Amino acid sequence: MNQSVIKALNLLNLFDEKNYELSLKDIANRANLPKPTAYRLLSALEAMNYVYKIKENEHDSRYRLGLKLLELGQLVSDQLEVRRIAYPYMEKLAYDIQEAVHLVVLNHQEATYIEKVESNKAIRLYTRIGKSSPLYIGSGPKLLLAHIQKQKQEEILNLAGNTINREKMEKELRRIRTEGYSYSIGEQDENTTGISYPIYDYRNNVIAALTVSGLSTYFEGDSLQQIKAKTEDTAARISRKLGFRGFVQGVVDSS
Template sequence: MNQSVIKALKLLDLFTEDNEELTLKEISNKADMPKPTAYRLLSALESCNFLYKTKENEHDSRYRLGLKLLELGQIVSDQLELRGIALPDMEELAQEINEVIHLVIVNQNEATYIEKVESTRALRLYTRIGKSSPLYMGSGPKLLLAFLSQEMQEKVLGQGELYYFGSHNPIDRKSLKNELEKIRQEGYAYSIGEQDADTTGISYPIYDHRAQVIAALTISGLSSHFDGDNLTFIKTKSKKTAHAISEKLGYRGAGFGS
């Protein structure tokens, strides 16, 4: 573990409501470290916008928390709000269709599962809360990828060969891009056996008040359950749930697939 990183991050804990601004000398004393070491760590934090320098002279410097922390805090707040809003509808959907329900978001260049409601069936899935997976694998991640900008799609898909779990055959990029376009047109994503063998996933977008896709509502289960009238039932209920969650987030448009 990088001790310099840990020491730098611990310096952020020195800033409180009562100590919104600290001098280099104060930080050095509170952290019990030499001023040159403290200055080097503070400079690194400043370069990343975690801190900003309010004053500097030949004798001392003064620092405050930077706006990057506000940005990160807002992201965490939005995720917590999304989970809190979506969970009751996810639980209701799980009771109706008795399949595993996930809430998936984009996190950097991956998809991260931030909420999950289990079914009563004996089914073990690859996913768990906090788990990340490639954006090209599974219905939820692929739905999110489909609604990213063309630039972001190229960034995700442009690095080396792409493989599904357990497969030694590379994914055909042209076919994948065609699939992403189909997802955008139809408004939902469908996958079979891409993350877990013998399982199917179906996902619908969750929109915010700006009509932007911010998450995927993903339903996963044994492929044998996703057939005929039951598939129609699952799609209808899932689409309705995704729309209900979106409306709670301020979305007022249409845009939901069949």
């Protein structure tokens, strides 16, 4: 474990509602570090906008928490909100279609499953909350990949290298954006199918994928069409609850 990283992050814990501003001397003393070491760690945090420095004179610098922490806190808040709002809708969807329902969000260069409602079927898929997956495997991850900024998308595809067919993947991502949903067959688990629709926030950004998955034999014919229609409608309703006001095909009302 990188001790420098741990020491730097521990410096952030020195700030609280009673100590929103601390001098270099205060920080070094509270962290039991030499001043040069504390200064080096603070400089690294400052470069990443986790703290910012107020220099009162050449001998005295004071520090406050930076706006990067506010940005990260908002991301956490958004994820907690979508999870809280989505859960009762996910429960109803799982009951209606008798398949497992997941909530998937972007987590740096991966997709992470942050909520799940199991199906009542005897045969169940093994998935867990907290599981992460590459963004090019599975319907939920691919849906998220299709809606991120082009530059970041290119970086992720470049990192995937020869593990994917680049031309085929880019074509699929275009299809996802055009048709509004994603699907996968046997990509994460053999003989399984996944269908995903986007969840939007009040800024009209895709912040999560609502994913249903189960044995491929249940995702055929009329059953498949029903699953798609109900999943699309549920994703639209969750988006409305999050403040999205754009057009979402499939939503009947704003309840």
